[in-house]
Amino acid sequence: MSCFRRSMGVAVVVAALSVVVAGFAAPARAADPAAGKRVFQQQCAICHSDKPGVNKIGPSLFGVVGRHTGSEPGYDYSVANKNANLTWTPEVLDKYIAHPQKVVPGTKMPYGGLANATKRANLIAFLATLK
Ligand code: HEC
Structure with a gap:
């Protein structure tokens, strides 16, 4: 169970990071x-x-x-x-x-x-x- 919770935590961190990365990437696409x-x-x-x-x-x-x-x-x-x-x-x-x-x-x-x-x-x- 604690192992499950840890992996959920990692998933949340990964999801949060990809939102941050997408947020930084978007303005770079404007000419x-x-x-x-x-x-x-x-x-x-x-x-x-x-x-x-x-x-x-x-x-x-x-x-x-x-x-x-x-x-x-x-x-x-x-x-x-x-x-x-x-x-x-x-x-x-x-x-x-x-x-x-x-x-x-x-x-x-x-x-x-x-x-x-x-x-x-x-x-x-x-x-x-x-x-
Ligand atoms: C080595 C020389 C050279 C380079 C480098 C060059 N051009 Fe040209 N360009 C020409 C020549 C010569 C013509 C005229 C073509 C013809 O009359 O067939 C031309 C024509 C054009 C035309 C057509 C203009 C019109 O009034 O119809 C455009 C647009 C153009 N070039 C854009 C660019 C852009 C943007 C770049 C850079 C990425 C570039 N060229 C790099 C030599 C160059």
Whole structure:
């Protein structure tokens, strides 16, 4: 009986701990634009500016969320990107950043893709602040 009581006690402690862990994990799942800015600097800034009207190897990403593909003035797009006929919603951006060639076949963006979904979500939250 005392053995039963001890194991019940352990079960209660384990249950309580998992509630605490879940409580800590939940806020970490919300996208974090400050972390996304670091991803941008590491993965995108070599080719893209976050300033309006500044085109580098790639077009400026200022205002990219909600923009139509291939519409940044003064940037020489590939035919594939120019004619992709997509709107850069967060959902489309998420797929594109994961696999650029799948979303815009023939893109000249020389970037293999970012597999980490949390980093993509943070990056897109940062891109959404560029307006
Ligand atoms: C090595 C250079 C390079 C890197 C790194 C790079 N890009 Fe690009 N990106 C390009 C080029 C070049 C294009 C133009 C593609 C075309 O015209 O086919 C482009 C196009 C784009 C477009 C389409 C814009 C439009 O106006 O239609 C988006 C969105 C984009 N990149 C996002 C990103 C993001 C986000 C990252 C970082 C995860 C990134 N890129 C990393 C070079 C790069």
